[in-house]
Every structure is written in structure tokens, then in C-alpha cells.
Amino acid sequence: MAILSGKLVVGQSGGTTAVMNASLQGVIEEAQGTPGIEAVWGLRNGIEGLLAADFASLSRLGLRRLVALGRTPGAALRSCRHRLTAAEAEYAVEVLRQHDIRYFLYIGGNDSADTTLRLSQAAHAAGWEMRAIAVPKTIDNDLPLTDHCPGYGSAARFIAQATVYSELDSITMAPAYQVKVIELMGRNAGWLVASAALARRGGRGAPHIICLPERPFEPDRFIQQVKDAYRQDGYVVVVACETLRDTSGQPLGQRLSPTLYDAFGHPHLAGAALVLTDLVRKELGLVTRWERPGSIQRTFAACISEVDRQEARQAGVAAVQAAVRGESGQMVTLIRQAGPEYHCTTGLAPLAAIANQERTMPAEFLHLELDHISDAFLEYARPLIGAPIRYFPRQFLKHRGRP
Amino acid sequence: MAILSGKLVVGQSGGTTAVMNASLQGVIEEAQGTPGIEAVWGLRNGIEGLLAADFASLSRLGLRRLVALGRTPGAALRSCRHRLTAAEAEYAVEVLRQHDIRYFLYIGGNDSADTTLRLSQAAHAAGWEMRAIAVPKTIDNDLPLTDHCPGYGSAARFIAQATVYSELDSITMAPAYQVKVIELMGRNAGWLVASAALARRGGRGAPHIICLPERPFEPDRFIQQVKDAYRQDGYVVVVACETLRDTSGQPLGQRLSPTLYDAFGHPHLAGAALVLTDLVRKELGLVTRWERPGSIQRTFAACISEVDRQEARQAGVAAVQAAVRGESGQMVTLIRQAGPEYHCTTGLAPLAAIANQERTMPAEFLHLELDHISDAFLEYARPLIGAPIRYFPRQFLKHRGRP
Numbered sequence: 112m113a114i115l116s117g118k119l120v121v122g123q124s125g126g127t128t129a130v131m132n133a134s135l136q137g138v139i140e141e142a143q144g145t146p147g148i149e150a151v152w153g154l155r156n157g158i159e160g161l162l163a164a165d166f167a168s169l170s171r172l173g174l175r176r177l178v179a180l181g182r183t184p185g186a187a188l189r190s191c192r193h194r195l196t197a198a199e200a201e202y203a204v205e206v207l208r209q210h211d212i213r214y215f216l217y218i219g220g221n222d223s224a225d226t227t228l229r230l231s232q233a234a235h236a237a238g239w240e241m242r243a244i245a246v247p248k249t250i251d252n253d254l255p256l257t258d259h260c261p262g263y264g265s266a267a268r269f270i271a272q273a274t275v276y277s278e279l280d281s282i283t284m285a286p287a288y289q290v291k292v293i294e295l296m297g298r299n300a301g302w303l304v305a306s307a308a309l310a311r312r313g314g315r316g317a318p319h320i321i322c323l324p325e326r327p328f329e330p331d332r333f334i335q336q337v338k339d340a341y342r343q344d345g346y347v348v349v350v351a352c353e354t355l356r357d358t359s360g361q362p363l364g365q366r367l368s369p370t371l372y373d374a375f376g377h378p379h380l381a382g383a384a385l386v387l388t389d390l391v392r393k394e395l396g397l398v399t400r401w402e403r404p405g406s407i408q409r410t411f412a413a414c415i416s417e418v419d420r421q422e423a424r425q426a427g428v429a430a431v432q433a434a435v436r437g438e439s440g441q442m443v444t445l446i447r448q449a450g451p452e453y454h455c456t457t458g459l460a461p462l463a464a465i466a467n468q469e470r471t472m473p474a475e476f477l478h479l480e481l482d483h484i485s486d487a488f489l490e491y492a493r494p495l496i497g498a499p500i501r502y503f504p505r506q507f508l509k510h511r512g513r514p
Numbered sequence: 515m516a517i518l519s520g521k522l523v524v525g526q527s528g529g530t531t532a533v534m535n536a537s538l539q540g541v542i543e544e545a546q547g548t549p550g551i552e553a554v555w556g557l558r559n560g561i562e563g564l565l566a567a568d569f570a571s572l573s574r575l576g577l578r579r580l581v582a583l584g585r586t587p588g589a590a591l592r593s594c595r596h597r598l599t600a601a602e603a604e605y606a607v608e609v610l611r612q613h614d615i616r617y618f619l620y621i622g623g624n625d626s627a628d629t630t631l632r633l634s635q636a637a638h639a640a641g642w643e644m645r646a647i648a649v650p651k652t653i654d655n656d657l658p659l660t661d662h663c664p665g666y667g668s669a670a671r672f673i674a675q676a677t678v679y680s681e682l683d684s685i686t687m688a689p690a691y692q693v694k695v696i697e698l699m700g701r702n703a704g705w706l707v708a709s710a711a712l713a714r715r716g717g718r719g720a721p722h723i724i725c726l727p728e729r730p731f732e733p734d735r736f737i738q739q740v741k742d743a744y745r746q747d748g749y750v751v752v753v754a755c756e757t758l759r760d761t762s763g764q765p766l767g768q769r770l771s772p773t774l775y776d777a778f779g780h781p782h783l784a785g786a787a788l789v790l791t792d793l794v795r796k797e798l799g800l801v802t803r804w805e806r807p808g809s810i811q812r813t814f815a816a817c818i819s820e821v822d823r824q825e826a827r828q829a830g831v832a833a834v835q836a837a838v839r840g841e842s843g844q845m846v847t848l849i850r851q852a853g854p855e856y857h858c859t860t861g862l863a864p865l866a867a868i869a870n871q872e873r874t875m876p877a878e879f880l881h882l883e884l885d886h887i888s889d890a891f892l893e894y895a896r897p898l899i900g901a902p903i904r905y906f907p908r909q910f911l912k913h914r915g916r917p
Contacts, residue, residue: 183906185682276813279588402808410679503586
């Protein structure tokens with residue numbers, strides 16, 4: 112097959128991760144030396160940058176800046192949340208044609224896969240030969256057809272570490288406070304919340320209770336769990352998804368004062384921790400605390416997963432290679448290899464099977480009766496967070512009575 | 515002076531820090547080899563452990579466990595919040611006498627200094643010769659007569675780093691959200707909130723607005739600041755103390771629904787971020803986010819300040835040395851030495867001048883008109899957080915128009 116010659120554009124889209132610039136690094140360094148790619152341009156603010164023909168030249172970015180880029184959290188090209196309409200897609204193809212752009216690489220999640228697919232279809236309909244490849248990116252880990260998503264491992268590492276430390280805080284302070292709720296991200300999928308379970312050893316201790324968005328919240332069951340855990344350990348650490356919903360599907364956060372939450376008229380999904388701690392105080396009379404690391408959990412670059420960073424870069428490299436060898440309408444996937452050592456290679460999956468789909472936690476990763484995730488999940492997640500987490504003795508100095 | 519012979523007890527009290535076990539390590543390793551100290555005992559749950567005669571033997575804790583202890587956040591002996599009554603102090607002296615305890619070392623903050631002082635006075639009144647020394651410990655950095663407090667540097671490091679990363683998140687996501695509020699600890703003193711300013715370079719960027727507990731919150735002024743910062747940068751990062759109060763002295767958090775906050779009848783001081791983001795949405799119609807790292811900011815041992823950890827240990831060692839040479843009723847202090855290189859030695863200050871006192875931010879560390887802290891504060895705080903923070907390019911790929 113003849114090499115398709117023209118420019119390559121790359122954009123970043125959706126929520127922040129700690130390693131989405133490592134994917135950008137991978138795309139740029141691979142594209143710079145590849146025959147047929149006449150220039151490497153960045154799209155400012157994702158697809159909005161294409162519609163506005165707002166490009167940044169990346170062709171001459173040197174090695175030192177590329178390495179620094181790969182270690183910078185967030186999106187260096189800035190992100191967007193923009194759903195491409197049919198008219199916009201047609202117009203975008205005109206921009207591609209006008210600038211002789213033959214390669215479109217898009218680093219993002221479910222919505223970005225949709226954008227990449229629409230653009231790819233519009234280009235085909237308009238007779239503009241172009242290769243469109245999506246690079247997976249989401250801390251939520253909710254893209255189908257890939258073992259996991261770049262961005263997840265680093266956020267999971269932060270959460271597992273924060274849970275280890277936060278438990279030591281709870282042990283220190285008991286009984287000054289007794290129940291702590293940590294509110295975490297994840298939209299409709301429990302991957303991030305479940306990653307807190309990597310803090311447990313021997314199946315004991317924090318997190319005592321894991322409230323996944325996959326399961327409707329049942330107050331009575333929750334209160335019983337808190338009571339049991341408190342009786343056993345004298346302190347309780349709960350991790351809960353910020354989007355936790357009740358059995359009618361209403362997010363718990365919506366129960367909060369509308370004057371606080373609905374200034375825009377749209378429902379705010381955050382606030383589960385406030386509702387849960389309130390419930391515990393009222394029902395059990397226990398002292399509570401809550402925390403919400405928010406965007407810190409998806410950007411805390413001081414201790415990311417190196418495995419995650421390398422895979423994010425690798426996904427960027429693989430996307431360019433796939434496009435150049437003629438693939439289009441695909442997303443790069445990570446494929447876990449069999450064997451005693453963790454290792455992933457890259458593959459491809461059709462965007463049509465990924466766009467707007469969400470992969471929630473599968474049944475084998477859940478213990479439904481126990482509201483706890485399974486050992487199978489722990490085995491799945493452990494290699495993704497990189498170097499083993501430093502565990503600390505939960506009770507360093509065991510009670511020895513009178514010496 | 516003849517050596518006073520007897521047992522040494524050590525306890526930990528008040529809120530968690532990442533390095534309070536490094537102070538415990540320092541006390542134990544120094545006490546183990548010191549003539550006159552016949553045994554080293556730990557108090558479980560601080561002064562409550564003394565009242566209950568609940569001791570842990572630490573005399574034979576080996577080097578390896580001591581080193582691991584010094585790297586474990588939280589209080590290995592567990593903490594308490596207990597104000598000693600006169601009757602309890604008298605009883606506690608009886609326990610000291612009964613067990614032949616001649617050295618009382620207490621790792622804690624303002625309240626713990628009060629406990630140490632009361633016990634010291636009660637022992638003197640009862641004719642029980644004893645040496646009582648407090649070891650400073652608080653992330654709030656609000657103890658008088660010491661340059662700073664062990665625990666502060668590590669929490670400040672976490673906050674400064676989180677602010678750097680959170681700004682990159684804001685830049686990535688603008689305009690999906692425009693104003694972010696990070697709610698931080700610090701009780702009545704702004705040291706922790708101010709430490710976020712270490713994230714700024716050249717006096718620009720996040721944190722755009724710093725809401726210190728030392729200054730009553732003025733809504734109009736705040737809204738004007740948000741407006742100005744948003745006009746300039748297109749995104750705004752606010753750091754605010756969780757105890758922020760309005761001009762009448764009422765904590766902002768108290769404005770929240772009492773059903774959420776007053777199950778115990780006492781005021782909950784947290785929640786400033788909710789009130790601030792609500793105000794911004796209503797007054798300016800901007801999209802907001804908020805986060806509250808909570809106990810994570812005081813325990814995140816994955817990236818603490820090594821300077822802080824070493825000083826915490828040094829303070830523990832110095833406390834034992836002071837007690838053995840006959841000092842009592844004192845707290846160990848850190849004294850910053852003049853010279854181009856940062857270096858602290860230890861000293862002593864009378865507990866009577868420390869107990870129940872709070873050191874808020876002094877005038878020279880504040881720019882009152884600008885609501886920003888001064889360069890003098892930055893020079894003060896920078897060495898305390900240890901190794902320099904890795905800064906990332908705010909706008910890595912500058913806008914270059916059409917390439």
C-alpha cells in the first residue's frame with residue numbers, strides 16, 4: 112500500500128489524567144520521524160481547535176521538551192467537552208481538506224471515541240481519505256474492549272495510598288472521630304472506588320465499606336455495615352462514589368439543599384459523603400469526618416504509576432503506527448499477556464463498539480453479598496498501579512498491657 | 515547534679531501528622547541508651563493511657579522497627595483529645611509515683627502543652643520529683659516561641675504540590691469549569707492555607723485567591739477578586755480555610771443545612787468550599803468545582819518533607835536530653851540559624867507561655883490589601899517543605915496561531 116502523505120493532527124479531550132501528556136508525547140515522537148507525515152500539529156481544546164483551525168506546531172518539539180511533557184499532568188493542548196454535530200463534522204472535514212490533514216489522532220474517553228468515529232465517517236462520506244485513531248484515556252477505566260485505560264493506574268495508586276494513610280489517621284484519632292467517608296470519582300463505573308481495596312491486607316481494615324455506583328444505595332444495609340465494622344475495629348473507613356444513587360436512581364447529592372446545588376438548574380452529582388456522614392450521625396450517633404480529594408486524585412503527579420505512564424506513551428506510539436499502516440476508525444487497546452509477569456501489548460478495536468459505551472465492573476470482580484470487590488479484581492488492578500505500595504503497620508505497637 | 519533515676523513515659527496527643535512517629539522514634543532511641551532511664555514506656559491514647567495505667571513497653575524496640583516507626587504517619591501509640599482536670603492531674607501523679615515514673619514526654623500541640631504543664635505542676639505540688647517536656651507537633655504550625663512546628667512542612671508540601679497539579683487540571687478543563695475551591699485545614703491560623711502560595715511562580719497563577727482564617731470573609735470583595743482573576747486567566751483556583759468566618763465571626767459552614775451539620779448540636783466548621791462555590795455560581799454564573807483533601811493532607815506519607823521528618827526526630831531526641839539534664843515544664847523549640855543555608859537547632863521555651871496559645875500569621879507575612887501572603891512568608895516556608903517542588907510548564911505549548 113502506498114504511503115498516505117499529509118499532515119497529522121492530535122488533540123486531547125475530556126477529563127484530566129496524570130498521564131494524558133505521556134500519550135501526547137508518544138504520538139509526537141513517533142510522528143516526527145515517520146515518512147508520509149509532513150507536519151505534526153496540535154489541536155487547541157480538542158475538536159474545538161479543529162473547528163476553529165486553531166493549531167500549534169509540534170513538528171520541531173525537541174527531546175528534552177518531549178520528556179518534560181510526558182511527565183506533566185493534565186492536557187498540554189487543553190481539553191474540551193464537545194459533542195460533534197453532523198453539520199460540524201462536515202465542516203471539520205473541509206478544514207482537514209483545506210490544510211491537507213490526513214491523520215487525526217484523538218486522546219480521550221467514550222465521548223472522544225464518538226467524536227473520532229463521526230469525523231471518520233464524515234471524511235469517508237465526503238471522499239476525503241483520512242486515518243482516524245483514538246488513544247484511550249480515562250481515570251474512570253470505563254472503556255470497553257481494552258484490558259484497562261491509561262490514566263486509571265495513576266489515579267488508582269493515589270486512591271490506594273490515600274486510603275492506607277487515611278486509615279492510620281483514623282486509628283490515631285479514634286475515638287475522636289469514628290467514621291470517615293472518602294468521596295471518589297468514577298462516573299457510573301466503580302473501578303476507582305474499588306481501587307481503594309488495594310489498601311487492605313489479609314482482607315481486613317480500610318476500606319471497611321465500598322459504595323460502588325453499580326449498586327443502588329440501601330440505607331439500612333449501609334447502617335448495618337457501619338455498625339458491624341465499628342464493633343469490630345473501633346473505627347470505620349468508607350469509600351463512596353460521588354455519583355452514588357439511591358434505589359430510585361436519584362443521586363444522593365441531589366438530596367442536599369437545592370440552593371447549594373442547583374444554581375444552574377442541572378443536578379450536581381457530588382455530595383454523597385455529606386449525605387452518608389449525616390445518615391451515620393443520625394442513625395448511630397457516631398462522630399464522622401469526610402473528605403473529597405476531587406481533582407487531586409487525577410493529577411497528583413508526585414507519585415503516579417510508572418507502568419501507567421509508560422503504557423500511556425506506548426498507546427500514543429501505537430496509534431501513529433496503526434494510522435500509518437492504514438488503520439482507521441479504531442481505538443488503541445491494551446492487551447494483557449498471559450504469564451507470571453505482568454505485560455501488556457497494544458491492539459485495536461473498532462470505534463463503533465466503543466463510542467458512548469461504558470464498561471462497568473464485571474460480576475467476577477464483585478462479591479455481591481459482601482459489598483466487597485473480589486480477589487480477582489485485586490489481581491487485575493495490582494500491577495496497574497506500578498511499584499508496590501508501602502504498607503505501614505496498622506497497629507505498630509500492639510497493646511501489651513502493663514509492662 | 516545527680517542523675518534522676520526512674521522510668522520514662524512518652525505519649526502522643528491531638529491531631530495526626532505525617533511525622534509524629536518520627537518524634538516518637540527520636541524519644542525512644544535517645545532514651546534507650548541513657549543512664550538513669552530504667553525503662554521506656556508508651557502511653558496508649560496519650561494522657562488517657564496514664565490515667566488508665568495502660569502502658570506499652572518500648573525499651574527493647576530494635577533499630578529496624580524504630581526506623582520503620584519513624585516513616586509511619588499517624589500516632590503509633592494512638593492519640594487523644596483530653597483536657598486534664600485538677601483531680602485527674604492529682605490522680606495521674608499517683609500513677610507516676612506508683613510506677614516510679616520520673617520522665618514524662620508528650621508529643622502534641624497547644625492542648626498537649628497545657629496537659630504537660632498541669633501534670634508538671636501537680637507533681638511539684640505533690641512533692642514527686644519529675645521532669646515533664648513537651649515535643650511540638652502540629653500541621654497547623656500555630657505554636658508560639660518556635661520557628662515552626664514538626665508536621666507543618668509535610669502538610670505544606672502536600673498542599674503546595676496539590677495546588678500545582680490542581681492548577682494544571684483547571685487549565686486543562688477550562689472552560690468546562692472555571693472556578694475551583696480547595697478547602698484546607700489550619701483551625702484559626704492561616705499557615706497551611708498560605709503554603710499553597712508556594713505553588714505560584716513569578717507571583718502569578720494558582721492560588722489566585724487565599725482565604726485565611728485570620729481575615730473575616732467579605733463576600734463582595736471575594737466576588738470582585740474572582741471576577742478579576744477570571745478575566746485575567748480564564749480560570750480561578752481559590753484556597754480557603756475550612757474554618758473561614760464571616761465578619762460576625764460565624765463559620766461559613768454553619769450556613770449549611772443544620773440537618774446536615776448539627777446532628778450533635780455542636781457547630782461543624784467545615785464546609786467553606788460549598789458556601790464559596792455556591793456564592794460564585796449565584797453571583798457570577800460561573801461553573802465551579804470544589805475539593806477537600808481532609809485527612810489526606812496531613813498523612814500523605816508518599817511525598818513528605820524529609821526536612822520535616824528529620825526535625826521531628828531531632829525534637830524527640832532533644833526532649834530526652836533536656837529532661838535528663840534537669841529541665842522541666844518546657845517545650846522543645848526549633849531555632850532557625852542565620853546564614854545562607856537553612857538550618858535549625860533546638861531550644862526550649864516555658865510551657866506556661868505556650869499552653870493554649872495560638873500563633874496566627876504575623877503581619878509581615880501578609881499583604882493586607884492584596885489578600886496575598888508576602889515574599890517574606892515564602893522565604894520562611896520554602897525550606898520547610900524539603901526538596902524543591904517539581905514545577906510544570908503552565909502552558910507547555912504556547913498558542914502559535916496557524917502554523
